[in-house]
Amino acid sequence: MTTKQPPLWRRAIAELLGTSLLVMIVVGSGIMAQRLSPNDVGLQLLQNSTATVLGLTVLILVFGPVSGAHFNPVVSLADWVLGRRSGTGLYLPELGTYVTAQTLGAISGSVVANAMFEVGTSISGKDRATGGHLLGEVVATAGLILLIFALAATQRGVLAAPAVGAYIGAAYWFTSSTSFANPAVTVGRIFSDTFAGIAPASVPAFIIAQIIGAAAGLGLLFLLFPRAHRAAVDVVLPHDTAKSTS
Numbered sequence: 001m002t003t004k005q006p007p008l009w010r011r012a013i014a015e016l017l018g019t020s021l022l023v024m025i026v027v028g029s030g031i032m033a034q035r036l037s038p039n040d041v042g043l044q045l046l047q048n049s050t051a052t053v054l055g056l057t058v059l060i061l062v063f064g065p066v067s068g069a070h071f072n073p074v075v076s077l078a079d080w081v082l083g084r085r086s087g088t089g090l091y092l093p094e095l096g097t098y099v100t101a102q103t104l105g106a107i108s109g110s111v112v113a114n115a116m117f118e119v120g121t122s123i124s125g126k127d128r129a130t131g132g133h134l135l136g137e138v139v140a141t142a143g144l145i146l147l148i149f150a151l152a153a154t155q156r157g158v159l160a161a162p163a164v165g166a167y168i169g170a171a172y173w174f175t176s177s178t179s180f181a182n183p184a185v186t187v188g189r190i191f192s193d194t195f196a197g198i199a200p201a202s203v204p205a206f207i208i209a210q211i212i213g214a215a216a217g218l219g220l221l222f223l224l225f226p227r228a229h230r231a232a233v234d235v236v237l238p239h240d241t242a243k244s245t246s
Contacts, residue, residue, distance in 0.1 A: 106188025141213025
């Protein structure tokens with residue numbers, strides 16, 4: 001690839017919009033599921049997870065060529081960690097910009113979803129921080145990091161959109177926490193007291209579990225793919241190998 005990587009401001013906009021739309025999908029489909037199937041929680045989860053699978057796949061395809069479509073601070077953090085070994089991936093100022101954009105995007109997505117369904121923005125009272133839920137977050141996040149970086153390391157980034165969407169959809173069902181696996185999305189979901197919400201008191205433990213999960217995922221990655229650090233620039237989708245001066 002010979003063209004320059006998009007400037008940081010453009011990548012930040014892509015991360016903000018992508019994360020915002022992701023949370024709109026999660027929260028909005030959760031609200032719709034509650035309305036369509038008020039007496040069937042299992043069906044609500046099926047509706048919510050299906051919308052998330054499809055929506056996340058599309059968002060990665062749309063924004064991936066601009067920013068890599070991280071939409072997730074632990075993905076960006078892992079990209080930075082891997083890149084320190086090869087001089088690729090995100091630099092520290094870029095990491096801070098990505099995380100800020102993702103967090104602001106997640107909050108805005110929750111607010112917009114609430115507004116679309118006219119439920120009003122309010123702080124969630126849904127407590128989720130049990131031991132089982134936190135273990136679920138460790139497992140979900142570890143698997144997500146391993147998947148994303150294994151695809152990049154083996155030059156199969158073209159499969160990232162459907163693979164990540166499929167994994168998150170499956171993790172809705174096989175983890176007790178329904179697979180938040182994303183600190184920005186976790187923060188964003190504070191602002192919707194609906195099916196998809198999470199109480200503020202549960203958030204710190206969730207984020208710690210997600211960071212532990214990311215570390216575990218990286219550990220497995222180094223064990224299975226020792227040269228994975230060379231592909232840091234191609235996470236989640238390749239968005240170029242040259243640093244922009246714009």
